[in-house]
Amino acid sequence: MNCKICSNNAKLYFNELVLNKYKVDYFRCGHCGFIFTEEPYWLDEAYKLPINISDTGLLFRNMYLAKMTACLFYLSFNKDGKYLDYAGGYGVYTRLMRDIGFDFYWNDPFCKNLFATGFAAAEPLQKIYQAVTTFESFEHFVSPKEELEKLLAVSDTVVFSTNLHNFLQPVEKEWWYFSFGHGQHISLYTKESLSVLAEQYNKRFYTFGDLHIFTGKEIPALKMYLIKRTGKHILYEYVRHKMQGKTMEDHYYMKTFENR
Numbered sequence: 001m002n003c004k005i006c007s008n009n010a011k012l013y014f015n016e017l018v019l020n021k022y023k024v025d026y027f028r029c030g031h032c033g034f035i036f037t038e039e040p041y042w043l044d045e046a047y048k049l050p051i052n053i054s055d056t057g058l059l060f061r062n063m064y065l066a067k068m069t070a071c072l073f074y075l076s077f078n079k080d081g082k083y084l085d086y087a088g089g090y091g092v093y094t095r096l097m098r099d100i101g102f103d104f105y106w107n108d109p110f111c112k113n114l115f116a117t118g119f120a121a122a123e124p125l126q127k128i129y130q131a132v133t134t135f136e137s138f139e140h141f142v143s144p145k146e147e148l149e150k151l152l153a154v155s156d157t158v159v160f161s162t163n164l165h166n167f168l169q170p171v172e173k174e175w176w177y178f179s180f181g182h183g184q185h186i187s188l189y190t191k192e193s194l195s196v197l198a199e200q201y202n203k204r205f206y207t208f209g210d211l212h213i214f215t216g217k218e219i220p221a222l223k224m225y226l227i228k229r230t231g232k233h234i235l236y237e238y239v240r241h242k243m244q245g246k247t248m249e250d251h252y253y254m255k256t257f258e259n260r
């Protein structure tokens with residue numbers, strides 16, 4: 001089996017019951033550490049609920065991501081430009097980013113927009129965005145390269161989250177991120193595999209924790225350091241103070257749709 005990221009040899013790593021009934025092979029690349037399943041024939045069943053019911057971290061994660069990316073976009077990108085949240089789920093992150101003051105739009109072919117109604121991105125998607133964000137979606141990709149190409153067709157900068165495992169250490173089957181129970185996590189990355197992916201598309205790769213950036217831009221190390229160290233609190237408070245939140249502006253805009 002060839003690695004879906006670097007094309008080197010990937011060996012059978014283990015197999016495990018997915019959705020409590022399908023015995024699924026997991027492969028691991030010896031060159032970049034990427035782990036992926038055999039052809040995922042069980043996905044129709046896995047996606048009966050678009051957002052898996054055991055994702056208890058959804059709200060907390062969105063709050064964290066909104067703070068960190070607000071700092072990133074404020075410091076290193078055009079804060080007045082348009083942004084897109086791809087595979088944006090219920091629209092929680094899009095709403096939060098608009099509340100902070102970024103002109104964010106939502107897109108998700110598989111989920112209902114509950115919180116960012118009125119701010120769905122115009123389709124077909126155009127390359128007008130400063131950055132496209134996509135959180136907790138890379139691990140769902142059957143073909144990571146094809147999906148990344150779609151994202152890069154919308155923006156030169158892709159900001160995403162996915163939990164990484166360590167290339168140098170064996171990965172325990174018990175790692176919660178495998179999520180055998182819902183069967184949706186079929187691509188599991190290392191820092192090395194993301195680095196290879198960025199290089200293939202001629203992008204710079206930045207990472208802090210489980211948040212990653214592929215971009216054509218150079219982000220100075222000092223800015224990255226500031227975001228990492230203070231993005232959750234002091235720097236975020238500063239950015240929020242400097243930005244003009246869109247909560248009320250959007251409220252009046254949405255009111256124009258009432259009683260039509």
Ligand SMILES: [Zn+2]
Nearest residue numbers: 003006029032
């Ligand atoms: Zn590989």
